Amino acid sequence: MAGGTDPERARQQRAALLDQHWAADARATRRRRLLAGAGAVTAVAAVGALVTVAVINDPPPQAREDIEIAGLQTYEGLGNSHVETAVDYEQSPPVGGDHASDWLNCGVYTEPVPEENAVHALEHGAVWAAYDPSALSEDQVAELRQAVPDTYVVLSPYEDLGAPIMISAWGAQVALDSPEDERLEQFVTKYWQSPDAPEPGASCTGGIDAPSRVA
Secondary structure: OHHHHHHHHHHHHHHHHHHHHHHHHHHHHHHHHHHHHHHHHHHHHHHHHHHHHHHHHOOOOOOHHHOOOOOOEEOOOOOOOEEOOOOOOOOOOOOOOOEEOOOEOOEEEOOOOOHHHHHHHHHOOOEEEEEOOOOOOHHHHHHHHHHOOOOOEEEEEOOOOOOOEEEEEOOEEEEEOOOOOHHHHHHHHHHOOOOOOOOOOOOOOOOEOOOOEOO
16 A cells, blocks of 8 residues: 555645646736736836926927917008108017018128118018117127027117117017016017018028128
């Protein structure tokens, strides 16, 4: 009997060991799955957190029509005929109206520019950053130059402006206290190459230069 009992006992022991092995393997598999699931949830949460931070720190651009600018003045019913004579504009600087047939090339000017030609640049979607040279230092003028786009902008001094800076587009204008004024960026975002201009995207080069253009 002893000979028959030992093989049976060995079989039972091998079966028990095998059961223990599969049980341990099953537990390890379950742990791996749980950890993988937790990792996936953590990864998703991390990505979600990063997206949230990105949206907070770099929100999508606001639509032009939704931008509100404190102190903004707008004007409608502006003519846009080409004339060969001086125009008596109601706004100073002008924001539109009849103008010269030659547009002013966009750029940086160190002396006042002819209004009738500058208005033609506004018709093409440019913005005009006029500043009072007696109200801004040279450093502030340089800062203003850095704050506006490189294209479709006229930057020039303007005597007796009534404000340190007056930024204009076709049919719109706002007075600013300094280049740091947040409304400068708001205005450029809303009106630079605005579809409200009669000919947005038309050339802002190939016209005429005023004598004091430096860039």
